[in-house]
Amino acid sequence: MEQELTRGTVDPRYTWDLTRIFENDEAWERAFENAKKQADSLAAMAGTMKDGKQAVLAALKLENELEQALGCIYTYAMMKQHEDTTVGRYQAMLGRAGTLVSEAMARAAFLTPELLALEEGVLENYIADPDFADFDVSLSKTLRLKPHTLCAEGETLLAMASEVCSVSENVYDMLTDADMDLGTTRGEDGKKAKLTDARLHSFLISPDRAVRKAAYTRVMNGYGRLGNAIAALYAGQVKADIFSAKARKYKNCRESYLYQDDVDESVYDSLIDAVHGGIDTLAEYLRIKKEQTGLANMHMYDMYLGVDTGFDIQMDIDEAFETFLEAVKPLGADYAADASRALSERWIDVYETKNKRSGAYSTSVYSTAPYVLLNHKQTYDGLSTLCHEMGHAMHSYYSNKTQPAAKADYTIFVAEVASTLNEILLSEHLLRKYKDNRAARIMLIGNLLEHFRTTVFRQTMFAEFEHKAHLMAEAGESLTKDSLCEMYYDLNKLYYGKAAKVDKEVACEWMRIPHFYSSFYVYKYATGFCAAVALARNVLSGDPDKVAAYRRFLTLGGSMTPIEELKAAGVDMSTPQPVCEALDYFAELVMEYRQLLSEGACAQ
Numbered sequence: 001m002e003q004e005l006t007r008g009t010v011d012p013r014y015t016w017d018l019t020r021i022f023e024n025d026e027a028w029e030r031a032f033e034n035a036k037k038q039a040d041s042l043a044a045m046a047g048t049m050k051d052g053k054q055a056v057l058a059a060l061k062l063e064n065e066l067e068q069a070l071g072c073i074y075t076y077a078m079m080k081q082h083e084d085t086t087v088g089r090y091q092a093m094l095g096r097a098g099t100l101v102s103e104a105m106a107r108a109a110f111l112t113p114e115l116l117a118l119e120e121g122v123l124e125n126y127i128a129d130p131d132f133a134d135f136d137v138s139l140s141k142t143l144r145l146k147p148h149t150l151c152a153e154g155e156t157l158l159a160m161a162s163e164v165c166s167v168s169e170n171v172y173d174m175l176t177d178a179d180m181d182l183g184t185t186r187g188e189d190g191k192k193a194k195l196t197d198a199r200l201h202s203f204l205i206s207p208d209r210a211v212r213k214a215a216y217t218r219v220m221n222g223y224g225r226l227g228n229a230i231a232a233l234y235a236g237q238v239k240a241d242i243f244s245a246k247a248r249k250y251k252n253c254r255e256s257y258l259y260q261d262d263v264d265e266s267v268y269d270s271l272i273d274a275v276h277g278g279i280d281t282l283a284e285y286l287r288i289k290k291e292q293t294g295l296a297n298m299h300m301y302d303m304y305l306g307v308d309t310g311f312d313i314q315m316d317i318d319e320a321f322e323t324f325l326e327a328v329k330p331l332g333a334d335y336a337a338d339a340s341r342a343l344s345e346r347w348i349d350v351y352e353t354k355n356k357r358s359g360a361y362s363t364s365v366y367s368t369a370p371y372v373l374l375n376h377k378q379t380y381d382g383l384s385t386l387c388h389e390m391g392h393a394m395h396s397y398y399s400n401k402t403q404p405a406a407k408a409d410y411t412i413f414v415a416e417v418a419s420t421l422n423e424i425l426l427s428e429h430l431l432r433k434y435k436d437n438r439a440a441r442i443m444l445i446g447n448l449l450e451h452f453r454t455t456v457f458r459q460t461m462f463a464e465f466e467h468k469a470h471l472m473a474e475a476g477e478s479l480t481k482d483s484l485c486e487m488y489y490d491l492n493k494l495y496y497g498k499a500a501k502v503d504k505e506v507a508c509e510w511m512r513i514p515h516f517y518s519s520f521y522v523y524k525y526a527t528g529f530c531a532a533v534a535l536a537r538n539v540l541s542g543d544p545d546k547v548a549a550y551r552r553f554l555t556l557g558g559s560m561t562p563i564e565e566l567k568a569a570g571v572d573m574s575t576p577q578p579v580c581e582a583l584d585y586f587a588e589l590v591m592e593y594r595q596l597l598s599e600g601a602c603a604q
C-alpha cells in the first residue's frame with residue numbers, strides 16, 4: 001500500500017521545477033507589477049488603430065507580450081496552488097492572477113472593434129504584409145468574425161446580456177453540485193454508503209448486480225425528481241444560444257458554435273452518420289460482455305462492468321517512463337529523445353502528496369518546456385495517464401518551439417489527438433509485448449473497447465441529443481421534461497437497444513451531463529478520438545511519409561484551422577472516412593476480444 005506522502009519527503013527529482021518560469025515568488029511579484037504597467041500602456045493605445053500600420057503593429061506586439069506575461073503569472077500561481085491546495089499564500093496569488101487577467105482582457109477589448117472598423121481592405125492588406133506574419137492567423141480570425149460582429153452599441157448590449165445568458169448554467173451547477181442530495185445506497189459490504197454523482201461510477205463497476213442497480217436507479221430517480229426544473233434550465237440554455245445566434249446573424253445555433261473553429265456543420269452530421277454505421281458492432285461488443293459476465297440480460301446499469309482477468313501492470317514511475325519511451329518509438333528516435341528530457345529536467349510532478357490537486361493534466365507557458373501534473377499509481381491506468389499527458393506535453397513542446405507565440409496555442413478541436421494517439425501507441429506496444437499473455441491481452445483490449453464505447457458512441461449520442469434539442473427549439477417546439485426524456489430514451493434505444501435492455505430510468509440520464517451547458521462541445525471528443533485512431537494506424541504502418549506528416553502536425557500549434565491541420569497530419573475530417581476507419585479498428589478489436597474470451601474461462 002502506498003501511504004500519503006508530504007511534499008517535503010518526496011525526492012525532488014520527481015517534482016516539477018517551476019523556477020524555469022520564476023526564480024521565486026518575489027520574481028513573480030515583479031512580473032505582476034510589470035504586467036500591470038504593460039496593460040496600462042496597451043489601454044493608452046485605444047483610439048489609435050486608425051493611425052496606420054505602425055500603430056496597429058505596436059498594439060498587436062504589446063498585446064502578445066502581455067498575453068505571454070499573463071500566461072507565466074497565472075500558470076505559476078496555479079501550479080504552486082496545486083502543489084498544496086490549502087496554502088493561503090498561493091490561493092491569494094492565484095486569485096490575484098485571475099483578476100489581473102480579466103482586467104487586462106477588459107483593457108485590451110478595444111482592439112477587435114477598432115480593427116473591424118478599419119476601412120474595407122485595410123485588414124486584408126495587413127494580413128498579407130510580411131511585417132504582420134506573426135499575427136496573420138489572429139487577424140484572419142478577427143476578419144472572419146466581421147459579418148457576425150455588431151456595431152459598438154450592439155456589442156455592448158450583448159456583453160451585458162452574456163451574464164444573464166449564463167444563469168441556466170450557474171443554477172444547474174448549484175442545483176446539482178450543492179443542493180441535490182442523492183442519499184445513501186448499499187455498498188458491496190452491505191453497509192450504507194453516501195451516494196453522489198461522482199461516486200456512481202465506483203458502484204457501477206461492482207461485480208454485485210444489486211449494488212449496481214440500486215445506485216443507478218437512485219441517481220437517475222434523484223435527477224428525475226428535479227426533472228421539470230432541469231428541463232426548464234436546459235431550455236433556458238438553448239434559448240440563450242438561439243438569442244446569441246440570431247443576434248450575431250448565424251443560420252442556427254450549431255453553426256454559431258462550429259464557426260469559431262472554422263468547422264463545417266457537415267463534419268458534425270457525417271460523424272453521426274458514420275457512428276450509426278457502427279451500432280451493430282457496438283451491439284456485438286455488448287453481447288460479448290453479457291456472455292462473459294454471465295448475465296441473462298444486459299441492463300443500462302451493467303454497461304460499465306468489465307471482464308476481470310486479475311491482470312494489471314505494476315510499474316514504478318521510472319519503469320512506466322521507460323515503457324512510455326518504448327511505446328512512442330514509432331514516432332521517431334528524436335521524439336523519444338526529446339520526450340526523455342521530461343523526467344530528467346523535472347517537467348513532471350509525479351506523486352500524490354498531501355492536499356495536492358487530484359487527477360492529471362499538462363500545461364505550458366510559451367517560453368519554457370511544458371509541465372505535467374500526475375498522481376501516479378502503479379497500475380495500467382497510471383501508465384496510460386502518463387502517456388496521455390506526455391502526448392499533450394510534446395504537442396505543446398513542438399508547437400512552442402516551432403511557432404511564434406501568437407500562433408503556438410492549438411485549439412480544443414485538435415487538443416486530444418496527440419494524447420489519445422499516445423495511448424493507442426501504448427496499447428499496441430503492450431499488446432506486442434504480451435502477445436502470449438491471454439489475461440493481459442483481454443485487459444488491454446477491454447480497456448480500448450470501453451474507451452471507444454464511452455468516447456465515440458456515447459459522446460456522439462450526446463452530440464445527437466443536443467443537436468435535436470436545438471432543432472426542436474429553433475422550430476418553435478417547447479423543451480419540457482417529457483419531450484427531452486422521450487428523445488433521450490429513443491436515442492438510447494437506437495444506440496444500445498440491439499443488445500441491451502434499455503431501462504426506463506435512462507430517460508433521465510441527460511439531466512446529469514454538465515457538458516450540455518457548453519453547447520456543441522462534446523462532438524469534439526468523438527472526432528478527436530477517431531482522428532487519433534486513424535493517425536495511430538498511419539504511424540504504426542511505418543510509412544516514413546505518414547510518420548513525418550503526423551510529426552509536422554505536432555509543430556503546427558494554432559497556425560492553421562483545425563481541419564487543415566488534421567488534413568496535413570493525414571486525416572480529412574471533412575469526410576466520414578477517418579470515423580469509418582476508427583470504427584473498422586473497433587470491429588477488429590471486437591473480433592479479437594471474442595476470440596480471446598472464447599479460448600477458455602478467465603483466470604479469476
Ligand SMILES: [Zn+2]
Pocket residue numbers: 388392416419
Ligand atoms: Zn487530455
